[in-house]
Amino acid sequence: MTETLPGIFPTPTSMQLNGGTVALGTSVVLVQSAKTDAETIELVRQILANAGVTKIRTATRVPAKLDQSYIVIGTGNSAVLRDAASRAKAALPTEKEGYTLASTVEGNGNLTVLAGFDGDGLFHAAQTLRQLAKQASFPAVRIHDFPSMPVRGTIEGFYGAPWTMQDRDAHLAFLGRAKANTYIYSPKDDPYARDRWRDDYPAATLSELGALVHQAKRNHIDFVYAVSPGPSVCYSSASDLKALLRKFDAIRALSVRSFYVALDDIEYTKWNCDADKEKFGPSSDKAAAAAQAYLLNAVQADLASGGHDIPSLIMVPTEYYDAKETPYKAGLREKLDPRIIVQWTGTDVVPPAISIPDAKAATKAFGRKTLLWDNYPVNDYAQSTGRLLLAPYTRREAGLSSELTGIVANPMNQEAPSRVAVMGLTAFAWNDKAYDAELTWHAAAREIASDDPRTTAALLTFFDTQHLAPTFGTQPWQPQSxxxxxxxxxxxxxxxxxxxxxxxxxxxxxxxxxxxxxxxxxxxxxxxxxxxxxxxxxxxxxxxxxxxxxxxxxxxxxxxxxxxxxxxxxxxxxxxxxxxxxxxxxxxxxxxxxxxxxxxxxxxxxxxxxxxxxxxxxx
Structure with a gap:
């Protein structure tokens, strides 16, 4: 058969045809290198079963002469991985979350190697194999791939009905398939994360959150827990700091390592307590920045102590959009611990476009590269009433990876339809320079349609009727239909x-x-x-x-x-x-x-x- 370059999403950093066609057949030999997590092995086994493989044997090496299908899988630099990669004319990965997937056809058999730089990279390699193995046979390829941005995923940060735990469970599995790595739990209507943030979660809710954390881990997604104390917090209060840390300790007990403090959509020129006036002076935007930095720095110091192996704290500022110089931004830039990651929504709350100069301006304003909170496809504002937002993810400039630490999408209240745009965002964050909005839009339709052509065409017709992308103004940034x-x-x-x-x-x-x-x-x-x-x-x-x-x-x-x-x-x-x-x-x-x-x-x-x-x- 004639080999053609397959369509893989996100688009790999490098992909070439390697000559020949891999036909897995019904029997495969799996050669597992050391340091391979059991869940990724199980995923590969399921992919093979879906491809029609009925018998999987295991071995410790690949024979000199191939007589059937062999798959070598693992991380690190073991001899079996080196030899398999060399045989397929490929190099082992060297970048964080990176992977190599390469196949070669020899005699009556074939060899495919899945090598991850780390466990995340190997999981991403398995997701690429999943796409290749949808067909009974696929072209031998040589793929070297790694993400452009360190942070890629979603923030459940909308107003209105939060997702159900079942929605979140399904979304985490989707994020894993899309090679994302981050989910931020920040629903505005979770009372224990906002209005009643000082109160402990009920045991049943903690149990549900623990199950979500486990699902995130299975899909190599970093579960980030966010609390929104801004409406009532007293920044200088030792008891409020203690309450915040106690909340994080309860979530850390669920094996969560990443934390977030949201200070968006609050009144920041009015103190919630007299003590803040005494410590930081009369209320103002600059005083608010000093107060917020004081609290956040204390949280960051606590998270970094005690050998918790906790990444940097993430925060969203009260002035979370545009990059204009203000006393508030200057105050954060001067006083906020440089380890703390700052989120930014772009040139507006719902920006029609984001350019490299925009991101550079944000870097200058906040004194660090920002993590983009992209308010697309969220539909919790008046201009989006009656709409699903199903247009492609577009008008974000290739090359933003050089000025951002990553991108997370704020999705719709409707979790499953949100995947149309989120798949575009995760593909852009993985490889922004090779991202094609239209092709990825089609790929999202195929994903939802389970690759059925008739259903895919019907979905694209539906998506076209929901193509309008509104902003907070009157002029949409993507046209309707x-x-x-x-x-x-x-x-x-x-x-x-x-x-x-x-x-x-x-x-x-x-x-x-x-x-x-x-x-x-x-x-x-x-x-x-x-x-x-x-x-x-x-x-x-x-x-x-x-x-x-x-x-x-x-x-x-x-x-x-x-x-x-x-x-x-x-x-x-x-x-x-x-x-x-x-x-x-x-x-x-x-x-x-x-x-x-x-x-x-x-x-x-x-x-x-x-x-x-x-x-x-x-x-």
Whole structure:
């Protein structure tokens, strides 16, 4: 067979064809090097089983002559890894979280080596094998890969209904598949992390959090616990510091190593206690910076003591967006422990774009490279009412890896649909210089569709109706339904300027497009195995089917009018009735911060249906 370079997401740092095709067959010999965690071995075994392998033998070495499929797996620099890599004309990885995956075909057998620089790298190698082994046979490749950014993942930091523990469990597994490495637990509506932050968690909740921490570890995700004391904290209070450390100690007992203090969305020019006025002076933005640095430095010092092996504390400042010089930012820059990581949301709360100069300005303003909190695809603000945000992750400049410590996405209240954009963000953070937004968008659709082509196409049609990306202003930073708009604009133009044959062809294309929209929801419901995606997207799928039906009637009305038939009037009337019903579909009450009517290709589809009766004279 002809070998073609496979599509792997995130795009590897380096990938080349190595000659030949690897056919695993039904029997594989697994050669395990030292220092290989059992869970990654189990993942590889499951990947092989899914690929049709029914028998897995183990061995300690690879024979000189291959007679079947061999897979060598491990970390470090053992002789068996060195020999296997050399045989496949590859070098062992040298970068943190990096891996080498290389195959060679010899005689009647083949050899694939999965070598990780560390345990995380080996897990990432297994995720690449998972993508390759979706086919019964795959081209032999030589991949050398490692991430551009140290921190990649999500922050559950939205307002409104938090994710369920089941949502979080599924999301952590998704992050592992996407080669992310960070999940920050910071739901605004967890009372024990914000309003009642001084209070201990109930035992049952701690048990649930412990299960999540275990799931994160299985998927090589750093579980970061965040507390938001800002609304009530007394920065100079020894008892409040003690309460904060006690909260972290309880979470550390669950094997959590990474911690975070959020000071966003608070009143920072008004003290919560008289003691802060006495210690830091009259309330002001600069005094707030000094007070916050005082508390955070004490927390960082405690975390770094006692041999806890704790990474740097992360904080989100009260001025978390833009990079303009202010007394507050200057105060943090001067007084905050340089080990503490500062988060920043970009040039705005929901930035339409982020450039390298933007990130450089943030580095200067905060006195350190920042960790980007990207407020996409979060939909907890008024401008996102009635929307799923399913456009590609884009307009972040290649090369940002040189100015950021990483990126985490703030996702939607709807966990499963959030993966469309988050997969783009994690792919960008892994390899920003080779990132392709459109190709990764398609890959996200295939992931949700379990690689079924018909379901993938239906999902991309659905995504296009949810393409608009709002900001806090009136101008969206991504347009609504660009694919559909192209079709509808072509119909308008052809009806205005085309001859009879061109008009018939355009109306035929319109009818096909209407069928695609009307039929996509049923295809998605039948083809997507993840029932959470179906449940969380349900009102959008309901509304899409109705809008598709309205467009079908509109297309039929235009064809009738083009043929000189008076039935066009009733068809247009039925289309309007169907469109009115579609526009009345409401979001799931309480699922997001703002309830309201569902938006489907708004400003594109609704306008075309409304304008259609006037495009051709009706008899």
């Amino acid at each position: 660009p694919r559909l708009k192209t079709v509808l604009d072509r119909v308008r133009e052809t009806l205005a300027h085309g001859d009879a044959d061109a008009r018939k062809a355009a109306l035929k294309d319109l009818a096909r497009q209407a069928d695609d929209i009307a039929n996509a929801p049923a295809t998605i419901r039948a083809g997507v195995a993840d029932k959470n995606f179906i449940a969380q997207a349900a009102p959008w799928l309901d509304a899409m089917q109705r809008w598709g039906s309205a467009l079908q009637l509109t297309a039929a009305g235009l064809s009738a009018a083009n043929d000189g038939s008076a039935t066009a009037r009733s068809l247009f009337a039925d289309a309007k009735k169907q469109a009115d019903e579609a526009a009345a579909v409401q979001s799931i009450p309480g699922a997001t911060r703002f309830d309201g009517p569902i938006k489907i290709a708004d400003g594109v589809l609704d306008l075309f249906i409304a304008d259609a009766p006037g495009l051709i004279a009706v008899p």
